[in-house]
Amino acid sequence: MSEWKARRFWKAADVAEQGNGYTVLLDGREVKTPAKSPLILPSRALALQIASEWDAQDGVIDPLSMPHTRTANSAIDKVTPQHAEVADLLADYGDSDLLCYRAESPTELVERQQEAWDPMLDWAAQTLGARLHPRAGVIHQSQDPEAVAVLTRRVRDLSAFELAAFHDLVSLTGSLVLGFAAFLDAAPINRVWEISRIDETWQQEQWGVDDDAMDVAGRKSVAFQHAKHFADLTRAVS
Template sequence: MMWGRLVRVRGGVAPTLLPLAVRHEGRSLGRTPFFQNASYSTAAAERKKFYKDVSISQGDGGLFEISLDRRKLRTPGGKLFTVPNEALAIAVATEWDAQKDTLKFYTMHMTTLCNTALDNPTQRNQVQMISAALKFLETDTVCYRVEEPPGLVELQKNEWDPVMAWIEKRYNVVIGSSSDIMGPSIPEETKETFRQHLLSYNFWSLTGLEYVITQLKSVVLSLGLVDRHLSVEQAVLLSRLEEEYQIQRWGNVEWAHDYDMYELRARSAAGALFVQLSSESCTVKRKLLQD
């Protein structure tokens, strides 16, 4: 037998099985600080694994902490690694527990996003983050249409128009599309509507949303994913529509294409999950599972 956990999120259920080696201690397990100096933003960063057990404890103020062999995890900037709820702590702890002989930091997307939210390396506030996110709307992937070849024109219309119709109805806005190199002219009313909507997100959630937007190069697709109108697979495919069309016509280096696709799915999924866990009211319940 082993203990697992079911993470319940308002509006949906995200099942997360906590590995056996990840233990929830309930309270803090000691005060020896652990400084993690690796830069998680470095794609090639790897390090030999130096711990056996990963645990979660709840510290002062109700925040949750991660410990490696009972030594507290810290951010690259030296801050104590704390997250606002247990569900997010479980997601991070699972990443650390899943590492084998070598720590592959570039696969630990949830940890990276938490470090970014805690250290805020660009020193931006929520208003600045929202402005940066809205700039992507002016160059949104689904807003730029081609005039030829006819097959791609039809594919963009068939695949992108339904998503555009959904978001315009969902937020009562006008976005539009254009084949002009300058793209469509986004009405100021539309930008203000999205600005007000994004103001409802907390700093952590905005960190995750901005991450998704930069991956998909699209505000429309990112909101479709976060709002659960699109699956991760759908959002990624729509963001790569022209590339997929060209591959169908001319072929590709199969392993490279598959690697890029899976990587983009992993990053987009992690970002969307991060938004949900950072913004929703979460409770964690124990469930006894048969091994």
């Protein structure tokens, strides 16, 4: 027996104001999240993007073709009820940030990391008010608790929708600093991604390209770009 799949049942997807936000209407009916919560969105721009995803469905509904809808659902159903836990999970990256763990050799890799990562740590100190310090090697060494506390407060201040996007900006790079750099436009998004992959790029140069690894990296890059776009739409002035 073939598995039943939801099919398009509506003619038009529209956007309407709802309370302090916006919602998506399918032939006048409000869209709900998988947990049956109202899909209330923080900006008209995000609502329009999600409406376009629903409007693009043809025949069988394909959730994989609706990334903004899925992230919004996650913000409402998963992040909102456990906001503090998600925020603290991401803030923990500040005590073991990718940018702070440096190679001891070879010299060229050490220099690449310094050239790309030191300016990001300087930016975090100036813009975020938190100075993190690099370490040689991979053994964990705790950062200044006051700096970590500053970063933690900044993460906790993010809304559920911002946090849903910020989760991927941080987890895909392994860096709280780079997550903020992407979120706050400290550098072009493609450059932030390149900075996060200095070690992987070095390995490819030494040992050649692994097709499977490149495929995984490509998917992660797409997810990173999506997270940035979702964050921008969330904060768009309606």
